[in-house]
Amino acid sequence: MASQKLSVSQAIVKFLGNQYTVDQIGNETFRERTIPGMFGIFGHGNVAGMGQALRQYQELETDLMPYYQGRNEQAQVHQAVGYARHTRRRQTFAVTTSIGPGASNMVTGAALATTNRLPALLFPSDQFATRTPDPVLQQLERFDAGDVTVNDIFRPVSRYFDRVWRPEQLFSAMLNGMRVLTDPVETGAVTIALPQDVQAEVIDIPEEFLAPREWRIRRPEAEDSDIVAAAQFIRAAKKPVIIAGGGVHYAFAQDELKRFAEATGIPVAYTQAAVGVMDWDHELCLGAVGSTGSTASNALVREADLIIGIGTRYEDFTTASRTAFQNPQVKFVNINVASFDAYKNSSVVPVVADARKALIKLNEAVSGFTVSAEEAREIKAEKERWDKTVDDAFAECHRPLMSQNEIIGAVNEAMDERDVVVCAAGSLPGDLHKMWRVKDAYGYHVEYAYSCMGYEISGGLGVKRASLDVKDGRDVVVMVGDGSYLMMHTELVTAVAEGIKLITVLIQNHGYASIGALSESLGSQRFGTKYRKLDEATHSFDHGDKLPIDLATNAESLGARVIRVAPGESVREDLMNAVKEAKAAPEGSGPIVIHVESDPMLDAPSSESWWDVPVTAESELDSTAEAYKTYAGWKAAQRPLLG
Known part of the structure; x- marks a missing residue:
């Protein structure tokens, strides 16, 4: 088998420059470079490894792996995530850092990527694999575990974690990392820790590893039996509502969602990740749902007997901390590429499939069904009420x-x-x-x-x-x-x-306007949320002069x-x-x-909804005692939905 002698870092750069994401949407095929570039801040650990490789190929193969300079390691990961979301998870950036604080600065970025289920490829440098010069500058020493390094903190916030202790481990680490980056269910932060000596070590790299490779985004079809079952529940519903999540965007399912809503008259409410799945002024667009939602969405969801969740993970803002669904007969039909989400809220029909492909089948299966004229009038009235509320707020x-x-x-x-x-x-x-x-x-x-x-x-x-x-x-x-x-x-x-x-x-x-308002609503009187000079007599930041x-x-x-x-x-x-x-x-x-x-004391229109943030049950502050009464009322409305 033909091979090249390369350093581990050179092999990584050359490998990444030849990885492609392939996506099929209907009759259109998309082929994009999975990793179009790499961010990096250099220090000991990566300056002579990844830094050397990027510099070398900048001269020899300019377009192979363009390098971009950032100012903060966490911010570099955020850039990768922003890029990934706008490209609908087909592409993201890689980030290389030095060891120690350079590496651990990325942890928040990794958690953000994984929580949002967006791909980012991270290469934190690590201590010497040989341990010959231990302990090196910025190395964490554990008295009880010689193989633990700072980079182990990436494990719980990464969808895939590996450490290349030996050059031969590079092949499986990179291939597994690419698999996860391009998987619509598993995607998130991929962290591959690179000991600084291993980065510079030379190894024979098979040409097969460096050859162009395609990673196809899987878009599974819905099972026909699931579509039949979902259609039966939809046809039996009197007050169905769709809750669209970010999965609609990632499946490029907006047109099918609109077709489904228009054919059935079922209104669409959307989560934070799904804004834009339907034009705001469409007659069936209820707007945002949940704690930060519109009164239209929340009024109709409150009485719904069927929730059709499409590409949503039912985060607590979406469910208003499980106070949103008040109809005792409410049932859930969930369409999601991830079974983890499809089964949530005791779903009567979990449809594990790509949202677009599932909606195509579901449109056919419910052909002829429409909501009642009475329900259509309520949808229209609630939407008009909310649109006027926003008009008034803007004016x-x-x-x-x-x-x-x-x-x-x-x-x-x-x-x-x-x-x-x-x-x-x-x-x-x-x-x-x-x-x-x-x-x-x-x-x-x-x-x-x-x-x-x-x-x-x-x-x-x-x-x-x-x-x-x-x-x-x-x-x-x-x-x-x-x-x-x-x-x-x-x-x-x-x-x-x-x-x-x-x-x-x-x-x-x-100051912190959001937490200030939340603090006030919970009886804590905007404590610690204002940017004010310290009043040393009371040791308070609440009443001093504004900071200049x-x-x-x-x-x-x-x-x-x-x-x-x-x-x-x-x-x-x-x-x-x-x-x-x-x-x-x-x-x-x-x-x-x-x-x-702005004036932070002027609030947005009420969502007529709630978010569960516990309030102290016993307090000598009257404001807290009053807030607890409100809290107890909402707690009584929570529904213990399973799953």
Whole structure:
């Protein structure tokens, strides 16, 4: 068998440059490079291994594995995840780090990728496999376990973990890693730890290992018996509702979902991951569901006798902590590529299949069925009620500071339908879920499975990279509060270095607005959520002067162009003009930050729903005692659905 003498790192780079994802959607076949590039921050551990390999091929085979420079290891993983979601899990990036803190900085990113079921390939460097110079700088020593390293913390947050102690282990590690990255059920973070001496070790690499290889995304058909059973429950239902999850997007099932809804009259509610599966103004689109949902979705789900879950994992915000489904006769038919999710909530018919393929069969099986005229009237009335609620929220006129509702409405109106909004944590994701009006399947990107503060700019940069690579002409607009911005804004520098036009709307509200509101509702009076100077007499941060933070100047110091929107009578128009001005900037001009202040005390419209966050049963604070009464009332409404 022909072979090449390569270092382990060189073999990894050459291998990855020849891996392709193949996907079949109907009559269309897609073939993309699974790993189009690699991020890396170099230190001892990878500088002479992966760093040398990337440098070598940058000269010898420029397009084999392009290297991209990041500023924070966690943020690099976020970029990979943002890219993966915009490419519908067909592609992602690899990340190489040094040992010690460089490696462990990626753990949050790995957890985010796995929780969101999005692929990311991680190469944390590790201590010497030979242990000859132990302990090296940044090495963790355990008195009881010589084979444990810092990188073992990746095990619970990775979908696949391996450590290449010997060069010969590289083959199985990489092939298993690629299998998981391209598997729609198993995908998540793939972590392959690389001891620093092994990275530089030379081995004979078979040509077969380095040859182009295709990884086909599996899209299983639904069993006919399951479709027949599901159709029977649908035909018997009086008040069916569809809950669409992110799996609809990953299956490219939006058109089939619309056809199914229109043929049957069954309305569609959607989770955070599924926003965009149906145009917001479609007559059967109820909008968001659950704790951050619309009153339309929650009213109809509350009385539903059949929930048809498609590509959803029923996260607690979706189920309003299992208070959403109040009909004692409610049943669940779940369509999901993962059996783990298909069987949830005591599903009477778990359909383990690709969502698009299942819907094609289900459309035929329920032909002729429609909801009653009375149910159709209720759907129409609830949708009209919610649409007016959002209209009123967007039309608020608080001055000199706008409410977050007004800011969302202004940005939404100023963006084009094909643009992408990106967010992750704070009060914005809930308010966006409720109110953001989307008419494009790619128009909404909110990371809410892990809801990681600091994802916004780095994840948004990953989305923009994907948009540029597929040349879809979309602007990417990140919406982020000051709390999340302060957590991680480093990748603005990356955007500056590469001239990437990433638009960021930075909302300054002098604290943690989301947790502040939650704290108040739970009787803790916004404790520890304000950015204030310390009052040493009471050791309190609640009542001091606002901190003199100038985040606009901070963004300018990183090289971003900044547009300041001043409070005042024309603030809404000024914000819209700022977004339009940023959109008009040419590609390649670098990042643009729009700075605007909001009033954090002005809430979004109520979802008429709930989220279970336990309240202390005994307290000397009257506010906590009152909050507990409310909590106890909602707890009584929880349904112990099995599974």
